[in-house]
Amino acid sequence: MASITMDNLGKVYTGNVRAVSDVNIDIADGEMIVLVGPSGCGKSTLLRMVAGLETITEGTLKIGDRVVNQLEPADRDIAMVFQNYALYPHMTVFNNLAYGLKNRGFKKDEIDRRVREAATMLEIGKFLDRKPRQLSGGQRQRVAMGRALVREPAAFLFDEPLSNLDAKLRVQMRVEIRQLQKRLGTTSLYVTHDQLEALTMADRLVVLNGGRIEQIGTPMEVYLRPATTFVAGFIGSPAMNMLPTAYLRGLVAADALAHMPVAADLVGLRPEDLSLAPAGEGEIALTGQLMLLEPAGAESHLHLTFEGIKDTIVARLPHVPDVQEGSHLTFSIRRDKLHPFDQATGKRVA
Amino acid sequence: MVENNRWGNLFAHLVLILGVAIVIFPVYVAIIASTHPPGTFIRGVMPLLPGPNALENYKTVITQGRSQAGTPPIGGMLWNSFVMAMAITIGKLSISLLSAFAIVYFRFPFRIFFFWVIFLTLMLPVEVRIVPTFQVVADLGMLNSFAGLSIPLIASATATFLFRQFFMTVPEELMEAARVDGAGPMKFFKDILMPLSITNIAALFVIMFIYGWNQYLWPLLITTDPEYYTIVMGIQRMVTGGDSEPLWHLVMATVVLAALPPILVILFMQRLFVKGLTETEK
Numbered sequence: 050m051a052s053i054t055m056d057n058l059g060k061v062y063t064g065n066v067r068a069v070s071d072v073n074i075d076i077a078d079g080e081m082i083v084l085v086g087p088s089g090c091g092k093s094t095l096l097r098m099v100a101g102l103e104t105i106t107e108g109t110l111k112i113g114d115r116v117v118n119q120l121e122p123a124d125r126d127i128a129m130v131f132q133n134y135a136l137y138p139h140m141t142v143f144n145n146l147a148y149g150l151k152n153r154g155f156k157k158d159e160i161d162r163r164v165r166e167a168a169t170m171l172e173i174g175k176f177l178d179r180k181p182r183q184l185s186g187g188q189r190q191r192v193a194m195g196r197a198l199v200r201e202p203a204a205f206l207f208d209e210p211l212s213n214l215d216a217k218l219r220v221q222m223r224v225e226i227r228q229l230q231k232r233l234g235t236t237s238l239y240v241t242h243d244q245l246e247a248l249t250m251a252d253r254l255v256v257l258n259g260g261r262i263e264q265i266g267t268p269m270e271v272y273l274r275p276a277t278t279f280v281a282g283f284i285g286s287p288a289m290n291m292l293p294t295a296y297l298r299g300l301v302a303a304d305a306l307a308h309m310p311v312a313a314d315l316v317g318l319r320p321e322d323l324s325l326a327p328a329g330e331g332e333i334a335l336t337g338q339l340m341l342l343e344p345a346g347a348e349s350h351l352h353l354t355f356e357g358i359k360d361t362i363v364a365r366l367p368h369v370p371d372v373q374e375g376s377h378l379t380f381s382i383r384r385d386k387l388h389p390f391d392q393a394t395g396k397r398v399a
Numbered sequence: 400m401v402e403n404n405r406w407g408n409l410f411a412h413l414v415l416i417l418g419v420a421i422v423i424f425p426v427y428v429a430i431i432a433s434t435h436p437p438g439t440f441i442r443g444v445m446p447l448l449p450g451p452n453a454l455e456n457y458k459t460v461i462t463q464g465r466s467q468a469g470t471p472p473i474g475g476m477l478w479n480s481f482v483m484a485m486a487i488t489i490g491k492l493s494i495s496l497l498s499a500f501a502i503v504y505f506r507f508p509f510r511i512f513f514f515w516v517i518f519l520t521l522m523l524p525v526e527v528r529i530v531p532t533f534q535v536v537a538d539l540g541m542l543n544s545f546a547g548l549s550i551p552l553i554a555s556a557t558a559t560f561l562f563r564q565f566f567m568t569v570p571e572e573l574m575e576a577a578r579v580d581g582a583g584p585m586k587f588f589k590d591i592l593m594p595l596s597i598t599n600i601a602a603l604f605v606i607m608f609i610y611g612w613n614q615y616l617w618p619l620l621i622t623t624d625p626e627y628y629t630i631v632m633g634i635q636r637m638v639t640g641g642d643s644e645p646l647w648h649l650v651m652a653t654v655v656l657a658a659l660p661p662i663l664v665i666l667f668m669q670r671l672f673v674k675g676l677t678e679t680e681k
């Protein structure tokens with residue numbers, strides 16, 4: 050068990066490719082931090098820097114209170130779960146789990162005990178004699194987890210461990226990994242590009258973009274108060290709608306937007322905050338034309354065009370309304386649900 | 400693609416059988432010839448049925464060789480060939496595995512340059528560099544020794560190249576997982592890379608063994624002591640040595656015996672490739 054401290058970490062690959070800059074994260078002991086961001090934003094690079102698989106070109110990394118910048122992965126007391134599992138194909142499941150322990154000179158009965166314990170925990174006990182190729186994707190994923198577990202490391206590092214599984218299994222494994230992590234209380238760093246995975250699993254979320262941190266916070270903080278337009282667009286599905294403040298001012302009574310900071314020239318509206326109920330106290334009304342209605346069982350997505358705005362605005366309703374495509378609909382939204390941004394800097398204003 | 404056409408099938412089988420027959424016939428002739436008494440061949444008629452002298456002929460080549468032509472009993476020569484072929488095979492495999500490992504997994508200066516240097520040696524088989532190589536081996540006092548027979552033939556660009564190609568298909572994550580699991584480079588090589596390469600190693604083993612076994616020119620040049628004669632050059636001495644007509648029945652018996660070890664190696668190694676092929680990883 051240990052904390053992980055990243056102090057101004059940066060990575061420049063040979064050929065002057067900058068992948069990560071100025072990353073400062075303090076991961077508390079036992080905390081689960083999820084790194085999330087679009088493809089190519091440097092998530093894997095950062096994780097691999099922590100693992101020791103990629104050299105650290107700037108800053109310092111501490112695990113516990115040791116600076117580990119120069120240490121080999123094996124000496125950092127971490128375990129990693131790879132996206133493609135990276136199981137040793139010629140070894141049985143048992144040996145896959147035991148290999149790291151053998152290399153560290155554990156006694157035979159201690160290895161045996163730990164492997165069986167991990168196998169029971171992950172319900173892979175009956176596969177111990179099989180080779181990885183004789184397992185399904187989900188079972189391989191468990192073996193990969195097991196290989197990390199048996200080591201009882203100070204930290205787990207996960208690089209998109211669920212992205213090769215089908216949707217249903219992904220949800221199930223997500224829950225299992227999170228429960229296991231909570232039970233063991235092992236500090237974890239988890240990389241994903243799936244925002245739902247990020248929101249559900251994280252103690253704290255780190256949103257990366259272009260190698261820089263956009264925001265760090267609990268999932269609810271990030272969802273409720275996105276710090277930048279990038280985070281606003283990335284977290285939440287469907288993505289947050291953006292409207293120019295000037296446009297809104299033209300629609301509503303002068304004092305309705307009085308609470309908006311002056312610098313805010315862009316307003317974000319979450320699709321789920323729009324409702325078909327008539328606007329009441331503290332709410333504003335917006336009328337748009339329905340272009341497309343997407344029913345999705347328990348909810349529906351309405352794609353609307355607003356006069357004078359070229360982007361489509363999406364509303365998400367918790368039911369499927371009985372409306373015609375092409376008709377004009379009036380939505381209401383609470384004033385305090387408007388997210389004020391400064392378009393030039395992309396930052397949230399207040 | 401596969402049509403159930405009877406005539407097509409029949410035709411395909413005929414072609415295949417003909418092909419096999421063409422390959423098998425000389426072997427058959429050699430085996431038959433080795434069973435006939437001395438004079439049969441001189442008469443110029445090729446018998447197609449086994450003769451009565453099989454046991455006697457084989458006994459002669461195994462116990463006496465052809466002493467008047469200076470050829471020792473073939474047991475020793477078979478052993479020499481075996482030692483030479485094994486030394487070449489094992490040497491080639493270990494050197495090429497290690498150099499491919501270095502080229503694929505380590506970043507050192509002029510890596511690509513060294514790769515191409517190794518690759519260029521493909522253009523320099525023994526026959527091309529035979530004079531300088533002989534000089535070196537002679538100066539090092541390695542004439543008439545197993546070291547002289549095998550060491551100059553060990554370097555292998557082909558095998559290095561093949562292993563390099565194979566190692567490049569091994570996912571990099573395996574190496575990373577092994578690093579996290581506390582395996583250093585040599586441990587990774589031994590515990591993970593070698594077992595994964597076993598099919599390739601078995602296939603190359605057979606090829607290299609036969610290459611070593613069939614060496615002719617090189618042993619002929621550097622061995623003058625019958626103690627170090629290999630079987631392939633022994634066959635040649637039997638044909639040309641002495642004043643009398645070649646004793647074809649004995650030559651053929653020797654040929655048949657000389658072909659046995661490579662066949663045994665193939666049979667033995669075959670189990671390894673079949674295992675490797677049926678257990679291919681996804």
Ligand SMILES: Nc1ncnc2c1ncn2[C@@H]1O[C@H](COP(=O)(O)OP(=O)(O)OP(=O)(O)O)[C@@H](O)[C@H]1O
Binds near residue numbers: 062086091
């Ligand atoms: N070995 C390398 N050499 C040079 N540049 C690299 C190297 N590896 C990655 N990069 C670059 O660094 C950036 C970050 O890559 P990284 O793999 O960390 O992205 P990622 O966030 O994990 O993306 P994904 O979600 O697609 O896995 C990318 O722009 C990539 O092109």
Ligand SMILES: [Mg+2]
Binds near residue numbers: 092093094
């Ligand atoms: Mg990645």
